[in-house]
Amino acid sequence: MSIKVLKPGLLSTIQDTGRYGYQKEGIMVSGAMDEVAIRIANLLIGNDQQAAALEVTLLGPTLYFEADCLIAITGADLSPSINGKPVKLWRPTLVKRNSTLAFGAPVRGCRAYIAVGGGFDVPEIMGSYATYLRAGIGGFKGRALQTGDILTCCKPVGNPKLHWEQLQETIGIGDYAQTTWSPSPELYPTYEHNSTIRAVKGPDYELFPSSSQEYLWTEKFMITTASDRMGYRLQGMPLSLTENKEMLSSAVTFGTIQVPAQGQLIILMADHQTTGGYPRIAQVITADLSQLAQVQPGKFIRFEETTLEKAQQLFIEQEQKIEQLKWALQFKINH
Amino acid sequence: MKDLNLDYLQIYPLGDAAIVVQFGDDINLATYTRVQNFAHYLECHPFTGLIEYVPAYTTVTIYYNPVALSRQGRQDPYAHVLIILQNALLLCSVATQTYTSREVIIPVCYGGDYGPDLAFVARHNQLTPEEVISVHTSGSYQVYMIGFAPGFPYLGGLDEQIATPRKETPRAVIPAGSVGIAGKQTGIYSIETPGGWQLIGRTPLLLFNPSIKQPSLLQAGDRVKFAAITPKEFLQRKEQQHEY
Numbered sequence: 001m002s003i004k005v006l007k008p009g010l011l012s013t014i015q016d017t018g019r020y021g022y023q024k025e026g027i028m029v030s031g032a033m034d035e036v037a038i039r040i041a042n043l044l045i046g047n048d049q050q051a052a053a054l055e056v057t058l059l060g061p062t063l064y065f066e067a068d069c070l071i072a073i074t075g076a077d078l079s080p081s082i083n084g085k086p087v088k089l090w091r092p093t094l095v096k097r098n099s100t101l102a103f104g105a106p107v108r109g110c111r112a113y114i115a116v117g118g119g120f121d122v123p124e125i126m127g128s129y130a131t132y133l134r135a136g137i138g139g140f141k142g143r144a145l146q147t148g149d150i151l152t153c154c155k156p157v158g159n160p161k162l163h164w165e166q167l168q169e170t171i172g173i174g175d176y177a178q179t180t181w182s183p184s185p186e187l188y189p190t191y192e193h194n195s196t197i198r199a200v201k202g203p204d205y206e207l208f209p210s211s212s213q214e215y216l217w218t219e220k221f222m223i224t225t226a227s228d229r230m231g232y233r234l235q236g237m238p239l240s241l242t243e244n245k246e247m248l249s250s251a252v253t254f255g256t257i258q259v260p261a262q263g264q265l266i267i268l269m270a271d272h273q274t275t276g277g278y279p280r281i282a283q284v285i286t287a288d289l290s291q292l293a294q295v296q297p298g299k300f301i302r303f304e305e306t307t308l309e310k311a312q313q314l315f316i317e318q319e320q321k322i323e324q325l326k327w328a329l330q331f332k333i334n335h
Numbered sequence: 336m337k338d339l340n341l342d343y344l345q346i347y348p349l350g351d352a353a354i355v356v357q358f359g360d361d362i363n364l365a366t367y368t369r370v371q372n373f374a375h376y377l378e379c380h381p382f383t384g385l386i387e388y389v390p391a392y393t394t395v396t397i398y399y400n401p402v403a404l405s406r407q408g409r410q411d412p413y414a415h416v417l418i419i420l421q422n423a424l425l426l427c428s429v430a431t432q433t434y435t436s437r438e439v440i441i442p443v444c445y446g447g448d449y450g451p452d453l454a455f456v457a458r459h460n461q462l463t464p465e466e467v468i469s470v471h472t473s474g475s476y477q478v479y480m481i482g483f484a485p486g487f488p489y490l491g492g493l494d495e496q497i498a499t500p501r502k503e504t505p506r507a508v509i510p511a512g513s514v515g516i517a518g519k520q521t522g523i524y525s526i527e528t529p530g531g532w533q534l535i536g537r538t539p540l541l542l543f544n545p546s547i548k549q550p551s552l553l554q555a556g557d558r559v560k561f562a563a564i565t566p567k568e569f570l571q572r573k574e575q576q577h578e579y
Contacts, residue, residue, distance in 0.1 A: 020386055020387055020398075021386075021387050022387075022485075022550065022551075023387055023389045023398070024374075024387065024388065024389045024390060024481060024554070024555065025481050025485060025486060025549070025550055025551030025554070026481040026482050026483065026484055026485045026486055026487050026525070026543075026551060027485045027486075027550060027551070028485075125545055125546075126545060126550060132485075134484070134526075134528075135484075135485050135526055135543070135545070137545045138545075200348070200350060200351065202349070202350075203347050203348075203349060203355060248360075248361070248362065248391070248392045248393055249391055249392060249480070249482060249483075249489070250355070250391040250392070250393070250394045250396065251349075251353075251355075251389035251391055251394065251396035251482075252349075253349055253350060253352070253353050253396075253398065255350055256349070256350070273482065273483060273484075274389060274481075274482050275389070275391055275480065275482030275483065280349070283349060283350030283351075284350070285350065285351050286350070286351050286352055308348055308351060308413055309411065309413070311350070311351035312351045312401045312405075312411075312412050312413060315351055315352070315401055315402060316401060316402050316405045319402045
């Protein structure tokens with residue numbers, strides 16, 4: 001079972017839920033920018049949540065399926081179509097052999113995820129399938145997809161047989177078939193425009209004068225086009241330290257909001273370095289990272305302050321929703 | 336007096352899934368020892384919900400999963416982790432080193448194509464290239480942390496006699512294994528990357544090897560010594576690696 005890359009798209013990389021345990025060796029976590037979306041893509045078709053799936057950015061790739069393949073597309077709406085016919089997101093989809101999946105204009109969000117039954121067959125490096133672009137390892141040959149690449153899938157280990165059989169019945173002579181159901185929209189992120197991103201104070205928050213602290217919570221900031229998987233460079237009211245303080249490098253994490261000397265914020269994203277030396281004014285809460293990962297360059301965000309207790313509660317609730325979805329899908333498969 | 340540092344202790348959150356234990360606010364050996372002691376303690380005594388930890392100059396950052404703790408019935412995961420760490424600190428707060436540090440010898444071919452800036456470093460410090468090599472190889476360096484790139488060590492202990500500012504224009508490509516000097520720091524480029532350090536030599540060793548269990552050759556807490564080798568030995572070591 002193989003999939004041929006006819007066009008690679010802007011940045012298409014194999015990702016999973018990240019490479020943990022090696023940050024003390026300087027090895028970044030990587031993984032999907034929108035972890036919720038990649039996990040749901042996998043769950044929808046009976047894969048492990050950690051299976052290797054494809055993250056595609058703004059302008060998606062064109063992929064040719066040589067054999068029938070069960071897939072799910074989640075995350076951003078980048079106008080996916082199979083043989084020219086529009087496809088719905090967030091549901092199991094059986095693609096008929098010799099069909100082509102393509103993408104059009106980005107409608108909502110920034111990154112879509114394509115999971116295939118069994119997951120993509122790529123080697124596990126340091127416990128993960130995620131592409132580590134800077135070191136040239138992991139994922140598909142340690143790099144983004146290129147024209148002519150051939151991707152293969154693992155044999156499904158879960159139990160997607162029922163989807164497959166049900167969809168086989170409805171596909172007929174069509175190019176693809178999708179289930180008539182999809183998970184309740186309450187269970188996955190909606191990626192509203194003009195995002196409010198919640199954050200908690202960072203370790204160096206008190207080093208900033210009250211004017212800068214106030215700007216952080218009241219001003220809007222634009223995600224510039226210089227943003228990538230390593231970090232989002234924001235543009236807005238510059239923030240400044242009360243006095244210039246030399247910071248010693250220390251560990252940072254996904255969602256850390258740093259303030260370099262020129263005063264324009266940087267939010268560290270999935271491919272961030274393991275350590276950093278800029279003052280950390282705030283930290284985006286885990287429950288809002290998916291939302292943040294989907295804000296398109298050129299769009300604005302605002303930060304809303306929340307407490308650590310609330311942030312952890314929201315994190316736990318998010319996990320409970322995914323857990324619920326997992327059970328509901330298992331029920332669906334078995335009944 | 337460095338010992339004053341022993342009183343310094345701060346614990347604070349880094350978002351909703353990490354917590355930082357800070358042992359000081361400048362680079363010194365007493366703080367370094369406490370950082371490494373604590374990291375070593377965590378390595379030997381992991382707790383439920385611990386994902387990983389990262390030691391740095393003055394801090395150990397602990398990444399944890401609040402969801403794993405809530406499944407254990409913990410209503411307030413941060414408060415719970417705080418208690419675990421405070422207990423851990425009580426059990427490993429001794430200032431003397433409680434772990435065995437490895438000594439790693441890094442063979443380096445100095446000068447020539449491998450160390451194009453050796454002559455500059457020598458001139459800058461009014462030394463001969465041989466004297467620079469002699470000073471660099473007689474030092475013992477502690478690995479403060481690994482960061483910036485996979486397997487890239489931040490080394491302490493450079494003799495100020497050979498300290499040299501960074502290059503004004505960084506190089507676009509620096510080969511992996513290059514040994515450099517930047518101000519009062521010395522380090523080894525672990526992967527090919529752009530950079531502005533003065534390059535004095537290169538090691539045939541792989542500082543980052545993703546196909547082995549411990550991909551970074553060096554770990555925070557190690558001690559490093561450099562040993563000069565000839566270009567011929569450099570090539571031999573390289574070839575051995577390929578056969579390996």
